Amino acid sequence: MPGTPNMTYKFTNAIIRKPNKSIQNALSSQYLNPSYEKVLEIHKNYISSLEEAGLNITLLNSLEQYPDSIFVEDPALIYKKNIIILNPCDSTRNGEAKIIKNETGKYFEKILIVEKGTIEGGDILNINDHFIIGLSNRTDKLGAENLSNLLVSLGATVEICHTPKNILHFKSECSLIDDDLILVSNKMSKLDYLKKNYNLIELPSGEENAANCIRINNKLLIPDGFIKTEEILSKNFNIIKVNVQEILKVDAGLSCMSLRW
Ligand code: CIR
Numbered sequence: 707m708p709g710t711p712n713m714t715y716k717f718t719n720a721i722i723r724k725p726n727k728s729i730q731n732a733l734s735s736q737y738l739n740p741s742y743e744k745v746l747e748i749h750k751n752y753i754s755s756l757e758e759a760g761l762n763i764t765l766l767n768s769l770e771q772y773p774d775s776i777f778v779e780d781p782a783l784i785y786k787k788n789i790i791i792l793n794p795c796d797s798t799r800n801g802e803a804k805i806i807k808n809e810t811g812k813y814f815e816k817i818l819i820v821e822k823g824t825i826e827g828g829d830i831l832n833i834n835d836h837f838i839i840g841l842s843n844r845t846d847k848l849g850a851e852n853l854s855n856l857l858v859s860l861g862a863t864v865e866i867c868h869t870p871k872n873i874l875h876f877k878s879e880c881s882l883i884d885d886d887l888i889l890v891s892n893k894m895s896k897l898d899y900l901k902k903n904y905n906l907i908e909l910p911s912g913e914e915n916a917a918n919c920i921r922i923n924n925k926l927l928i929p930d931g932f933i934k935t936e937e938i939l940s941k942n943f944n945i946i947k948v949n950v951q952e953i954l955k956v957d958a959g960l961s962c963m964s965l966r967w
Contacts, residue, residue, distance in 0.1 A: 713834055714832055714833055714834055714882055714921075715882070715920075715921040715922055715923065716923060717759075717760070717761055717922050717923065717966040717967055718760065718761060718762060718967075719761060719762050719763075719764065719813075719966065719967050720756050720761045720762070720763050720764070720964040720965065720966045720967075721763075721764045721766060721778055721810055721813075721964065721965040722749075722752075722753060722756075722763055722764070722765055722766065722776075722778065722963060722964050723765070723766040723767070723768060723769070723775055723776045723778050723963075724749075724765055724766065724767060724768040724776075725742065725745045725746050725749050725768060725776050726768040726769055726770045726772070726773065726775060726776065727742045727770060728770050728771070728772075728773040729742060729745050729773055729774075729776060729956070730742060730773075731773045732773040732774045732956040732958075733773070733774055733796060733798065733799075733956060733957070734955055734956045734957060735874065735957050736955065736957075738955035738956065739955070740952045740953060740955045740956055741952060744951075744952040745776075745952050745953065747949075747952075748948075748949055748950065748951070748952050748953060749776070749963070751948060751949060752948055752960075752963055752964075753765075755927055755946045755948045756922065756927075756964060756966075758925070758946060759922035759923055759925040759927065759946065760922065760923050760925075761922065761966065764810075764813070766778070766806075766809050766810075767809075769802070769805065771801075772798070772799065772801060772802050772805075773798060774796075774798065774799050774802075774956070775799075775802050775805075776963055777828075777958055777962040777963060778802075778806065778962075778963065778964060778965050779827040779828060779961055779962040779963070779964065779965060780792065780794050780799065780802070780826040780827045780828055780844075780962065781794050781799070781802040781803040781805075781806045781826075781827070782803070782806050782807070782810065782827060782965055783827050783830055783832075783853070783965075784814070784965055784966070784967040785832070785837075785857065785860055785862065786815075786860060786861075787814055787815040787816075787967075788814050788815055788816040788817070788818060788860060789807075789810060789811065789813070789814040789816075789817055789818070790817075790818045790819070790820065790853065790856055790857075791803050791804075791806070791807045791817065791818070791819045791820065792820050792825045792826060792827055792849075792853070793820045793821075793822075793823065793824050793825055793849055794824065794826050794844070795824035795825075795826060795843070795844040795845070795846075796844070799826075807819070810965075818856045818859075818860075820849060820852045820853050820856065821852065822848050822849070822852050823846050823847065823848025823849030823850070823851070823852050824844060824845060824846050824848075824849045825839070825844075825845045825846075825849030825850060825852070825853050826842075826844045826845055826875060827962075827965075828844070828874065828875025828876065828877050828878065828961070828962055829841075829842050829844060829845040829850075829869060829875050829876040829877070830853070830876070830877070831876060831877055831880065831881075831882060831888075832882070833882055833886075833904075835861060835862045835863060836862065836863045836864070836865070837853075837854075837857055837862055837863070837864045837865070838864075838865050838866075838867055838876065838899070838900075839853060839854065839864060839865070839866050839867070839876070840867050840868060840869035840875070840876025840877075841866065841867070841868050841869060842868075842869035842873070842874070842875060842876060843874075844874070844875065845869075845875075845876075847866075850866045851866070854866065865899060867897060867899050867900075868897075870893040870894065870896070870897070873891075873893060873894075874957045875962075877918060877959075877961055878915075878917075878918055878957070878959060879891035879893060879894045879914050879915075879917040879918065880894045880900070880917050880918075881917060881918055881919045881920065881921070881961065882921060883907070883919060883921050883926055883939075883943065884921065884943075886903075886904050886905055887904065887905045887906075887907065888900060888904045888905070888906050888907070889906075889907050889909065889917050889919055889939075890906050890907070890908055890909070890917055891908070891909055891914040891917045892908060892909075892911055892914070893914075894917065895908045907938065907939075909932075909934070909935055909938070910934045910935075913932045913934055913935050915929060915932070915950075915954055915959065916928060916929050916932035916935035918959030918960055918961055918962075919939075919960060919961075920960050920961050920964075920966070922966065924944055925943075925944050925945070925946050926939060926943040926944065926945050926946070927945075927946050927947075927948050927960055928945050928946070928947055928948070928960075929947070929948060929949075929950045929954075929959065929960060930947040930948060930949045930950070930951075931949070931951065948960060
């Protein structure tokens with residue numbers, strides 16, 4: 707296993723939301739409806755995996771009125787001891803921001819708010835004190851610039867890039883897995899900014915969905931069922947495999963079901 711975890715993935719806590727029955731009506735580019743029972747099962751295993759990686763879990767109540775609300779990564783971002791409330795783009799998700807602010811503000815020193823534009827956490831990749839924000843169908847320039855100003859005021863640096871076409875979020879197909887090491891799909895591997903500044907591991911075609919992993923302390927959580935990815939990563943990482951099959955139906959992955967700090 708590579709050296710001491712850097713601060714980006716040195717975590718002790720995670721915020722997670724209990725699954726809602728209305729997840730069956732979550733946004734899906736494939737027009738698929740996940741089963742609530744299967745999502746419950748996945749969620750239980752997900753929590754166990756985070757605990758195995760050393761995290762204490764804060765479990766928020768389910769929100770039936772927001773079908774996509776278990777994906778808590780999208781309405782908020784945690785940096786240092788602060789929480790930044792984002793501005794989800796889709797009208798069925800936007801209200802999640804105010805709710806998560808009221809539920810979690812007490813855990814943080816400052817609450818900052820992106821007031822203008824739209825921006826979702828899935829489009830934000832954090833590497834130590836640096837953030838890459840990917841413009842996408844969900845994150846616009848105004849939202850990215852507003853978040854960037856807030857992050858800079860907290861001492862961070864920011865680069866605004868483009869999420870490649872037909873990828874929901876920047877992090878849907880990439881993740882930081884070690885110091886300066888990013889796991890990417892073929893499309894993400896072509897981004898100049900990533901190529902120039904980081905070491906990349908490109909996953910084989912057909913396994914793009916495995917690029918959304920989460921490094922937590924000395925463990926790497928990877929989605930189950932991606933045999934080539936497992937073979938590549940298990941050589942150098944302590945992996946924990948997590949089943950995400952049912953939430954793939956609604957374009958989600960491992961990172962989006964928790965906020966970690
Ligand atoms: C959505 O379309 O908003 C949800 N169905 C999936 C959100 C996934 N979030 C993420 O990758 N950060």
